[in-house]
Amino acid sequence: MELSDLLTDLFRRHHERTALRTAGRTWTYEELDRTTSVLAGWIDRECAAGRRVLVAGEHTAEAVVWALAVMRSHAVHTPMNPGLPADRFAEFVRAADAGLVVCFDRETLVRAGKAGVRALHAGDVGWPTDPVPRDNAAAAPAAPPHSRVAYSIFTSGSTGDPKLVDVGHGGLLNLCRSLQRLLEITPDDDVLHFASLSFDASISEILGALYAGATLVVPVWDQASWLGSVSRHLAAHGCDLAMLSPSVYARLDEAARRRIRKVEFCGEALGESEFHKAARYSRVFNAYGPTEATVCFSLAELTEFTPSIGTPLDGFRAFVRDSDTGDHATAGTGELVIVGDGVALGYAGGHPDENKVFGTVDGTPAYATGDVVTLADDGELSYIGRIDEQIKRLGHRVNLAHVESTLSHHLNRDVALIRQDDTILLATTADSDDTEESLMGRIRSLVPVWEAPDRIMLADALPLTAGGKVDRNALRERLAAPSDALAADASELRHVLDVVAAVLGRELDPDTSIFDAGGSSLAVIQIQVKLSERYGEEAVEAAFASMDYDFTPAAFLRHLRGEAIAPGESAAEVLLGRVEAELTRLRVELPLLRRETASWAEHGDPAVLLTGASGFIGGHVLDRLLSVGRPVLVVSTGDPDRVLNEHRTRFGRDVAAYTRVRAIGYEELQQWVDRRRGPALDGVVHCGYQVNHLLPLDSHMNGSVRNTTLVVRAAAAFGARSFVFLSAASAGERFAPLSAAALEAVGDPYSRSKLLSEEYVNTLADVGCVVSHYRPGLVYGHRPEDHGYLKDDWFTGLIEAARRLRAMPRLDGYVPVCDVSTLTESLLRGLQADAGTAGGVGSGSAVVVHRTYSLGELLHHAGLSESDVLAPAEWFERVRDGGEVHPPLLSAMQAALRGPGWRTPHREVDHDILGRLLGTPPTAPETEAQTGAAHASSPR
Structure with a gap:
């Protein structure tokens, strides 16, 4: 049965049951049938039949749905780890000769584009919502035949070079039947989805669960590691079946291991220590299967520790090959040769020598594994090790896998033996009392001298590959490092x-x-x-x-x-010294720019230079400038033409409205200033700034602050009379002289950079330009076309999370909010300031708050009551456990709520700004005594 037909049968057989679950979202088999069918049709329209589709995502339910869609299409499912280094990523793309790459984040989309392959972002396609007709085959055009390849999986040999294994359809049904029978998977089981999609164990997890009508459960990956996230999920929810490598299982918390009912070990040899840990809480199964044999070849349930890897699954036979004669036998010790329809088709594009491991036995496809086993008369297999791990030392034949297992058992810890030329290196986890010398003494008492390692490296934990196996290449690199006094x-x-x-x-x-x-x-x-x-x-x-x-x-x-800063010198003082030196240079330069370039300005009506037109506030400023017919010079970090096109779409304006608008990038502005030639400027409204509270200060200094300095130089060069800077209220409520104390009082790098940018802008007062800083609270007033700007907004994210959790964090103070229309008018009034003869700073500067909100009002807008208020720490813990808030946004919420909130209530506008934004009924006017306590830091 072909893979797509197998999935269609499973979806329709179990249609009302829950097939896939993650936090806050479930799919029934019927929903998966509909969704993956539509997506498969989309893939078939976008990618030629038989071409590979790379699914570059993992550890999310969304990635699983897309993987299933590709399996149901006429393309070939080829999962790939999106976190590969750039050169490795491009190498894998080329090896796959892919027709399409499905990406789940923008960074991967860019990387795929650079690799020269057509790519799409899954979010841009969206989820289909229309039902799919069931019996429309007669009306549909004849579909092309499916590829003989069911899926392709990257694997690596002993050299580490990527090889792409093409797996056919022949072994899939037998795999599903055997897993259901041997693991006793029932429709009531929750099967953990742990494996990376790029690791073929994911095929067992997905197909094994769906064939049995069980539920595949995808934990939510939070701000810690994936393994940590899974461990916490298991401790809280448990599972009926987990398919894990021994190295991964060893890293689970004890609370997580207690909640696993059945564990199938796979991917690497099971040691006695891991078996006994698992047997305390779970039924234990040991599986064996190379990628070249449709994931799993044999399986055994262990009630006591043995090296058994069970008997072959349905459709497979086992032979052992004598290395000297090349003969195949059905019993004895030798290289395992797998025979059956589940043997892979071969390595795609591989060298002929690589594909020599594929052949036939008695006319049936066969694969020579390179693994040494003992095959008993009753068909039971015992794993011994790799052929390439058989070495001669002091006249004795040594099997490294056997030695590794022995030492792991006696030392009761993770152990990995690595061969480097003639040297045997041992890496292991360290106990507090261990030294290399004491451990070597214990090892030499356990094994003969020819089996003892030459060197030992102690580590907190052995590194793992993406598939959960011990990363031996990483260990080789570490162990090769020189040892010296440092x-x-x-x-x-x-x-x-x-x-x-x-x-x-x-x-x-x-x-x-x-x-x-x-x-x-x-x-x-x-x-x-x-x-x-x-x-x-x-x-x-x-x-x-x-x-x-x-x-x-x-x-x-x-x-x-504590070595980074000189004694007695704070980080703020170091930064302040650097900034003051730059300000001194700028104060010397600006009068020269003003004098040299004033006469060179191009003719025409003076323009308003505007930055940030692609942003929420800057876009409204540009729209207002167009309404009054002002000539505008737009400076943008992005594609200037795209900025104007998107603005036109956003505000529904005709092309003719932009006849007096010119858009350029910061590089072109730099060239104008360097050449001392550009347009005459009436004023500047500087709104362009990267709003990210989690970026380090150096990133802001090298980005937004540097751009601010360039705009200041342009204002001086082209005769601007006024300069309006959109700052942030989180820079402080008082416009005080810059000092180390003032910097330290500002809570986060973004807000500090805003405070420093104000100082760079202030230098324009020396050349007769009026400077105004506006520090607004949280700015809203979004129209439907503006709602995309709320995606990463910490405050609306907090309200949405509170609604979902039915709980609000207890806050201290008030939340200060501004209306974008009123703020826009304030910014444009700043342009009208009279420079007089000397200019000045601060005459128009202001902290702008149009309305504050108390905790009671926030509860109203979230549909909650006072009984739903939690301590902030407890609330954030619940949010983290829910896993629905993206970690950076969650961190931004925490950063925003660290400081004190606005201390007094304030109301300059009559309308309910948040009510309009959130679509909730307006709140009744409240007196100061009625407002209660709220908590929010100074607004960003």
Whole structure:
């Protein structure tokens, strides 16, 4: 039976049962039938039959749905790990010769585009909502035949080079039947989806669950590791069946292991220690199967520890091959040869020598595994090890897998033996009392001298591959490192680098910023959580704070040890000294720019220079400028033409409305200033700023603050009379002189950068330009066309989470809010300031709050009551457990709620700003005594 037909049969056989579940969302078999059928039809229209479709996503229900859709299409399902390093990612794409890549985040979409393959973002396609007619085959055009390849999976040989295994349809039905029978999967079972889609164990998880009518459960990946997320999920909810490698199982919390009813070990040899841990709580199964044999070849239930890997699944036979004669036997010890229709079709595009492992026995497809087994007369198999792990030492034949198992049992810990040339290296986890010398002494008392390793490396945990196996290549690299007097420092740095590599999926130079390497705010959070496990939360939090939440491995260790800042000198004082030096240079330059370029300005009516037109507030400012017919110079970080096209669509304006608008990028503006030639400017409204509270200060300084400085230079060069800067109320309520104390009083890097940008803008007062800073509260007034700007808004995210949880965090103070239309008018009034003869700072500067909201009003808009209020810590814990809030947005909420809220109620507008935004009834006017307590930090 072909894979697509198998899935169609399963969906319709179990149609009313729950097939797939994740936090807050379930799919019945009938819903999966409808959804995947429509998506499969879409794939068939976009990709030629028989071409591979790379599904570059994992650990989400959405990725599972798309994987099933590709399986039902006429394309070939080919999952790929999206976290591969860039060069490896491109190498895999080329090897697959893919017709399409399905991506689940924008970064992967960009990487796929650079690799030269057509790619789409799953979110841009969306979920189908229309029902699919059941019996419309007669009306449909004849479909092309399905590919003989059911799916393709990347694997790697001993060299680590990627190989693409093409697996046919022949073994799938037997796989499903055998898993249901041997693992006793029932329709009432919850089957854990743990494996990366790029690891073929995911095929067993998905098809095994669906064939039995069970529910496949996908835990929510929160800000910690995937393994940590799964461990917490299991501790809270348990599961009936988990398919895990022994290395992964060993890292689960005890509470998680208690809640697993059946565990199937797969992917690597099961050690006695892991067996006994599992047998305390679960039924234990041991599975064996290379990728080249449709995931699983044999399976055994173990009631006591043995090296048994069971008997072959339905449709398979086992032979052992004598390495000297090449003969095949049905009993004895030798290389395992798998025979049956479930044997893969071969390696796609592989070298002929690689495909020599595929052949036939008695006319049936066969695969030579390279594994040494003992095959008993009754068909039971016992795993011994790899052929390439058989070595000669001191005249004795040594099997490294056997030695590894022996040492793991006696030492009661993870052990990995690595061969490097003639040297045997042992890596293992360390107990508190261990030294390399004491451990080597114990090992030599356990095994003969020819089986003892030459070197030992102690580690907190052995590194794992994406598939959950011990990463032996990573161990080889570590063990090859020289040992010298700096071993302790090198070990600490190595640990930090390993944490970063686990998060980013690639190595990072010790002195390279994670943001310069393309990392995200989420990656910083994950790294901070992992490092806290070793160094403690308070120490790591202090180190990250002193780095302004930038991160380089070497700098982290310096800050952790207190070596980064000179005694008596704070980080704010260091930063202030650097900024003051730059301000001094700018004050010298601006009068020269003003004098040299004023006469060179191009003719025509003076324009208003506007930044941030693609943003929420800047877009409204541009719309207002168009309404009054002002000439506008738009400066943008993105494609200038696209900015205007999107603005036109957003506000429903004709092309003719933009005849007096010119859009350029910051690079072109830099060239104008450098050439001392550009348009005459009447004024500047600077709204363009990256609003991200989790970026480090250095990123803001190198991005938004640097752009602000360029706009200041342009204002001086082209004669601007006024400059209006959209700052942030979180920069403080008082316009005080810049000082180290003022910087330290501001809570987050984004707000500090706004305060510093104000100082750069203030230098224009020296050349006769009137400067006005507007520090607004949270700005709303979104029309339907503006709702996309609310996606990453921490405050509306908090309200939505409160509605879902039926709980609100207890807050202190008031939430200050602004209306975008009223704010826009304030900004444009700032342009009308009379510069006089000397200019000035602060005459138009103001903290702008149009209305505040109390806790009682927020409860009203969330549909809650006072009884639904929780302590903030408890509320955030519930949000994290729910897993519905994206970790960066959750962190932004926490950062925003750390500081004190607005202390007094305020109302300048009559309408209910939040009521209009959220579509809730307006609240009745409240007196100050009635407002109650609310908590929100100074608004961003």
